[in-house]
Amino acid sequence: SAVISQKPSRDICQRGTSLTIQCQVDSQVTMMFWYRQQPGQSLTLIATANQGSEATYESGFVIDKFPISRPNLTFSTLTVSNMSPEDSSIYLCSVDGVSGPYEQYFGPGTRLTVT
Amino acid sequence: RKEVEQDPGPFNVPEGATVAFNCTYSNSASQSFFWYRQDCRKEPKLLMSVYSSGNEDGRFTAQLNRASQYISLLIRDSKLSDSATYLCVVTNTGGFKTIFGAGTRLFVKA
Numbered sequence: 001s002a003v004i005s006q007k008p009s010r011d012i013c014q015r016g017t018s019l020t021i022q023c024q025v026d027s028q029v030t031m032m033f034w035y036r037q038q039p040g041q042s043l044t045l046i047a048t049a050n051q052g053s054e055a056t057y058e059s060g061f062v063i064d065k066f067p068i069s070r071p072n073l074t075f076s077t078l079t080v081s082n083m084s085p086e087d088s089s090i091y092l093c094s095v096d097g098v099s100g101p102y103e104q105y106f107g108p109g110t111r112l113t114v115t
Numbered sequence: 116r117k118e119v120e121q122d123p124g125p126f127n128v129p130e131g132a133t134v135a136f137n138c139t140y141s142n143s144a145s146q147s148f149f150w151y152r153q154d155c156r157k158e159p160k161l162l163m164s165v166y167s168s169g170n171e172d173g174r175f176t177a178q179l180n181r182a183s184q185y186i187s188l189l190i191r192d193s194k195l196s197d198s199a200t201y202l203c204v205v206t207n208t209g210g211f212k213t214i215f216g217a218g219t220r221l222f223v224k225a
Contacts, residue, residue, distance in 0.1 A: 033213075042202065043159065043215040092158055102147040102206040104213065106158035 002027055002095055004107035012113045013083055020079045021110045023093035028073035030097055033104070034066070037090045046091075049076040083114045116141055118214045121203050125220035132193045136219050138186040138203030147206040148179055150188045152199045153218065159202055162188075193223045 055068035148165035203216035
């Protein structure tokens, strides 16, 4: 498995502001992912963070709203821009390929509340 | 139709009971299948991969039926600590897309 940390663990933000979430892995990984989990819901993939190239976004998510950086094989950031209360959610990063293929390991999540 | 569908919950069972969760997926090209467990206010954690031949890990048994596009998880001798949400996860290798089911909540009571 992999040890994954996220910062911040939680935050309360005002609408219209932006928050950058950091994800750090203790080993080099090819694939890193960002998910959103809204209250009482399952996980929705936001994007795949690719090292050395643009992130790949899922339908319904755009780079202007959720810019992602992946400067190296152990680190990624997700920014939630121009926040509204609808962005209140848990944001999780994950990695795969550490053990078996497609087996994902998740960070502890960032709990975001937008007021 | 959702790409991954799970039994609606919650399941309320006594300690020691056997409980089975079912999951169906719509994409016949799906190639990898998993069960994750998510405790309240925690991140999902991989419970087990699911293979065509079926696999067992202690009290947990996972089965895959590709013809019916169906996955199951059986928990024997339920413990209080098994209380959690169980997520069925399917990966489609075309474009590498992982899809999580909505989850089934399990409550094991003394």
